[in-house]
Amino acid sequence: MKYWLLKSEPNVWSIHQQKKNGIKGVVWDGVRNYQAANNLKKMKKGDLCFFYHSNIGKEIVGIVEVIKKAFIDPTDNKKKFVAVIVRFKKMLKKTVTLENIKKNKDLMHLSLIKQSRLSVMPIDTKSWKILNKMSNINK
């Protein structure tokens, strides 16, 4: 199983809306960047993704699960880009802010920090574990 991070501006699409959508999940479409699209293509059913709020909050707020692997994005007329379907999994007990991620030397290599504009990125297992641990600090 692989781990990922998905970015969304909460005033466009937030984790709360994702949660309301419940078990049927949501089509994650609109990605128009090759690097992000390539990451979407690598996703498999059952993979887990951190849900990150960009611009407002700048923090990881929850986890979603991939329930359908990449298919042609229905909103892309040229049929070049892909979408996946993700389902709400859980909210983090404590959100993990970008500020705190930057403070951790073991997380400095993440694309979240190095490539601030990338909206879909892989998270290695070690980093996934660290971030999960950080989210449980104030249980």
Next chain:
DNA sequence: GCCAACGTTGGC
């Protein structure tokens, strides 16, 4: 195929 101009994202 290069690169200047322009557009977009997202942190600050």
Next chain:
DNA sequence: GCCAACGTTGGC
């Protein structure tokens, strides 16, 4: 609101 970083477009 500004701007750095980076992706895309279009003229040559």
